[in-house]
Amino acid sequence: MQTIILDASQIEKKITRIAYEIYEEHADDKEIVLAGVVEGGYALAQKISQALKKISPLKVTLLKININKKTPSKETAVSIDKKENLSGKTIILVDDVLNTGKILSYSMKIFLQSPVKSIRVAVLVDRNHSLFPIKADYSGISIATTLQEHITVNLEAKGKESVILKD
Secondary structure: OEEEEEOHHHHHHHHHHHHHHHHHHOOOOOEEEEEEEOOHHHHHHHHHHHHHHHHOOOEEEEEEEEEOOOOOOOOOOEEEOOOOOOOOOEEEEEEEEEOOOHHHHHHHOOHHHOOOOEEEEEEEEEOOOOOOOOOOOEEEEEOOOOOOOEEEEEOOOOOOOEEEEEO
16 A cells, blocks of 8 residues: 655745754855765755755755665765865765665765765655664654555655655
8 A cells, every 4th residue: 555645835834944954054064965866865955055056146066866775784885976075064864764864874885985064865755764873954854664565755846846654
């Protein structure tokens, strides 16, 4: 069975709210870095970036985090798509769904090699199943699910974006 949790207009409102929250917290910064986990996290980071550009003067740098989700602990499992000076910058890790926190934990590793100002987490859906010490600082929706249920996020088709819960 499938249940639509968020439709396109609801997703747009959630992304706008996340952008406002980010801007409110980081209004004194000149620049922030949105680092999206491939695939869904990067698509969400792009949308948050667009929303931020409409409402704030912040310079937004987009980075794509490539991670081998099957073996994230391997030394070469995590990389970013471009070399960027991250010193003193605020990094916002972005993923579509926060489930156990494993992927975001390993994604964070690459940013801990620089003296960044802070690291925050933004997700569209927080499933509340943390096994790793990761919490969402900005989330579109927090939903209690069972481990057997699956959340599917579609951010690719303009006007047809959706968040679906599958039993």
